[in-house]
Amino acid sequence: MKSRITLIFFSYCLLFNACMVDNFEEGALLLDSITEVRLSSNDTLFLKKDGTFEIRYALRYFSKQGEVNFRNTVRPKFFLNGIEVDKAEIDLSQEASYILQAEVPNNPKLLSNELNIQVLSLINAIKEIHLEFIGQSNILIAELDEPTFEDLFRINLLLVTGERMVVNENFFDFEFILNGSKVEAFKFDNLTLGETTEVQIGINDMLSNVVGLEVLTIENAINEIAIDYLGESNILIPELQEVNFEDLLGLELTLVNGAKLKVGKSDFDFEFLLNGKAYKKLEIEDFELGKVTELKIAINEVVSNAIQIEVLRIKDAVSEIEITLIEGVNQINKAETKGLITDFIKIEAELKNSMKIDLKKYPEIFQVIYNEIKLLDKDIANFPDGRFKLSVQVAEVRSNFLDFEIFDPMTYIKRIDLVLDERTRNIYAVAGSSKLDFTYEVIGMDESVLSIPASLVVDGKKQDSFRNVPITKAGMVQVHAEISGKKSNSVQIISRQDQVLPKIRVPIVFHVLDNLNKNITKSVIDFEMEKLNLAFANQFELDPFMPKSSNAVNIHMEFYLADRDEAGNLLSQRGINRYSSGGQTFGESTEEERIYLFQRMWDPRKYVNVFVGRMDRLGGYAYLPFVKDIDLPGIFTIDNDYVLHYPYVTVMSDNAMGEPNNNTLAHEIGHMLALYHTFDQNTNGFQCIDGDYCPDTETHLIDATNSLFVSTSNFMLNCQEETFISVNIMDYIQKSNSFTFDQRARMRTAAIYSPFFAKEGNYTNARLRPLEKGPLDHSIQPVFCPNQNHFGRRFHHH
Ligand SMILES: [Zn+2]
Structure with missing residues (x-):
């Protein structure tokens, strides 16, 4: 302007x-x-x-x-x-x-x-032109840079006035002089590649200072090459990996002008140097297997740092092998399963480059070792029976060991022993209600016990379990265990059809004496009656819970308290007759006891006579019945002329009354209905034989040569010295809850065929002839029963 x-x-x-x-x-x-x-x-x-x-x-x-x-x-x-x-x-x-x-x-x-x-004018006022270089470096890289004059220089004028002025190239029509020759304009193309170009500007014959610019290609400008390995591991396994070395290397060039440049093979052309040999394209085959090789790259004469690469085959790269069971199966029954041993295991290998592979995909690489023997045939059909350790090996690397058992049941198992288990060790059952427990042992040819699972077959039907096996059919039921056709011994279950029987109603009277340790109130009597009826109805539940006998049945017998005395007068408390004891105590069935009872018992045809007496050592005793018109083993048979000459009663200790878990009264009435103790011996003495004439009660011995005792435990030993759980009311156990099928038959037979057992019909029949009592026969003794509230104490037995 x-x-x-x-x-x-x-x-x-x-x-x-x-x-x-x-x-x-x-x-x-x-x-x-x-x-x-x-x-x-x-x-x-x-x-x-x-x-x-x-x-x-x-x-x-x-x-x-x-x-x-x-x-x-x-x-x-x-x-x-x-x-x-x-x-x-x-x-x-x-x-x-x-x-x-x-x-x-x-x-x-x-x-x-x-x-x-x-x-x-300004142009004439210029005293000096200073060409000031403002670029990063006066070495320019042809491929990277194409700077304009303005990018590289600033023009600084010194005027004659002493002022300084910075102008751009368009301010005046400057002349551009490259290497001393005028050019039309400053263009990057005008610079000579590979040489230093001297740049000046001028005006009015005045020239600026000289600035040298050098233009180089990247290739010529490389000062340093740094290569960086981009792969996860420098161990390469060509069988598993597709390797492209160009992708594996990261390159950074440092140029002479200080610029750093990340490049790839596609951006830039370089050579690989492998053991001093140059490759335009490097293949994995160019490496020597198993050796650590230094790889470098070179551009012109500039050589990079080295990186180390090792090329391995899988078999040489395995560092660890782990074998695991597929689905946890390490016991193989050849009769049930076909296949190769490797079908049962997973084989995982960790390689030196940290890769994990499924070795089963490379069957030619690994060997399967059976114990310490290399296995050529992996078909389990050809394996010998037995247990062995399995491992897998690749070169010197061995896997962990897995235990296997492979067998053909027919050649490996000598026998299977099936038995009833502790809770239900009883071959007698009641169809529809018995649920039996079985147990078995699989015995090998060398008599060792094998842990091979078997199935239970009951009456031809395979069961899901060996526990709580229902017996549904009556008759002989065959039970066996089986492993792929290899059968155990057969256990024969004698199964009886349960019956719903007519209810026998029995009147009962409690003669409560007056010299007791305990006050026997009406509610104690009611409680005893409730327990008695629950026991006979197979509904007695122990606390804590105890299983019932597998043969437990409902006796279909109900006891009720008599409301009248023998003269027909109403009792002040139903079912209770309070007597003076006259000091009488009970225990060893002395002559006095027998007389006391014989004189005071009410007509046993109308009442079950329960004397609640002072009895410090026993729980009670009871007299067995006589029967007429039938044979009942262990019980005397009488004829029509028989006159009662013994007290057909039971004496209960007051101590045994009102206790929640005992069944003393049911036990004593069991005796009055012809039941013996489950362990009682017959005339054969101390042999373990069925002494109670009830085959379905578990026969056992107790150590009671001269004494009686009550076990605090329900675990007993049977005649085979196997443990079983006894819950029979007629056993000497602290806690009981069951009468069996055979005991029912015996009790109901006694109830019906004993002319002296109380029956509802007799009780209500006013025209029943008066009871005739004969002379007291002192030879007839009761069955003594220990005091279940003083368990462990021993009593003399006569
Ligand atoms: Zn007894």
């Missing part, structure tokens, strides 16, 4: 002279003595520019004596290029030179020196 610039002369004095004149007269005198005027200014050189510029002058006056210091205003005349100017304007839009002179007032002959004032 060229603008008109006005230069104004100020018509008054400036700068270091004082301007104000105090006295005009004094000034006029002095002026006459002036011989020289000197005009000076700092502002004599101007660039064409905008705005108004104020020029400051110094005008100094001299007389012959020296400088005169005017203290008043002196207004000189000014001449610009010889023409007087008063209030003049100078056109500064043009470049021009001016001469300014001052004339001393009143002395036209005295002119000042000529002051040269110049107005210059």
